[in-house]
Amino acid sequence: xxxxxxxxxxxxxxxxxxxxxxxxxxxxxxxxxxxxxxxxxxxxxxxxxxxxxxxxxxxxxxxxxxxxxxxxxxxxxxxxxxxxxxxxxxxxxxxxxxxxxxxxxxxxxxxxx
Amino acid sequence: xxxxxxxxxxxxxxxxxxxxxxxxxxxxxxxxxxxxxxxxxxxxxxxxxxxxxxxxxxxxxxxxxxxxxxxxxxxxxxxxxxxxxxxxxxxxxxxxxxxxxxxxxxxxxxxx
Numbered sequence: 001x002x003x004x005x006x007x008x009x010x011x012x013x014x015x016x017x018x019x020x021x022x023x024x025x026x027x028x029x030x031x032x033x034x035x036x037x038x039x040x041x042x043x044x045x046x047x048x049x050x051x052x053x054x055x056x057x058x059x060x061x062x063x064x065x066x067x068x069x070x071x072x073x074x075x076x077x078x079x080x081x082x083x084x085x086x087x088x089x090x091x092x093x094x095x096x097x098x099x100x101x102x103x104x105x106x107x108x109x110x111x112x113x
Numbered sequence: 114x115x116x117x118x119x120x121x122x123x124x125x126x127x128x129x130x131x132x133x134x135x136x137x138x139x140x141x142x143x144x145x146x147x148x149x150x151x152x153x154x155x156x157x158x159x160x161x162x163x164x165x166x167x168x169x170x171x172x173x174x175x176x177x178x179x180x181x182x183x184x185x186x187x188x189x190x191x192x193x194x195x196x197x198x199x200x201x202x203x204x205x206x207x208x209x210x211x212x213x214x215x216x217x218x219x220x221x222x223x224x225x
Contacts, residue, residue, distance in 0.1 A: 043206070043216030046213045100161060100168075101158070102158075103148075103158075
């Protein structure tokens with residue numbers, strides 16, 4: 001059973017608008033969450049993270065929101081740019097797991113000029 | 114630093130052959146992770162090491178798969194014998210502490 005779920009396999013957004021990527025998790029022991037971005041023929045690269053003691057973390061155009069009661073997190077990209085077109089993976093880990101990350105299946109974001 | 118290095122980038126082999134994938138960690142990192150990515154299952158953790166010791170290999174699909182860390186900076190993932198269903202992109206990643214992992218560019222394996 002998937003512990004980290006990204007229910008939207010794809011998302012298309014107009015340049016300049018907001019992109020919202022969603023992620024749900026089932027394991028209440030998860031306390032650290034990350035978003036990775038992946039371009040074709042490359043490995044995933046770290047984008048932004050949030051620990052369970054916070055509900056928001058912002059880095060430039062990227063903001064991650066965490067709703068622990070709903071076991072839900074989201075990544076907001078605003079404004080979206082064509083270069084943001086990639087597959088975005090949500091990942092989660094549990095304190096003491098020595099860094100073992102559980103990944104969602106990814107959401108392919110397409111930002112149209 | 115060159116980042117995580119994987120070789121080969123592409124491998125095409127015939128069913129039954131042995132395949133060896135290689136990974137060089139980022140200098141100073143002490144954890145190493147092997148992942149497999151497929152369309153059906155997404156990014157799956159196969160095995161990870163901490164300080165050269167395998168910590169969790171529950172993701173290794175079968176005995177045909179084995180992984181080693183002969184030293185602190187290098188790891189191999191071996192599939193023997195390979196099967197067409199092993200076709201996937203295999204990533205390794207390294208980290209210094211729990212949290213952010215740095216991924217290599219991946220090895221695309223095709224087993225005919």
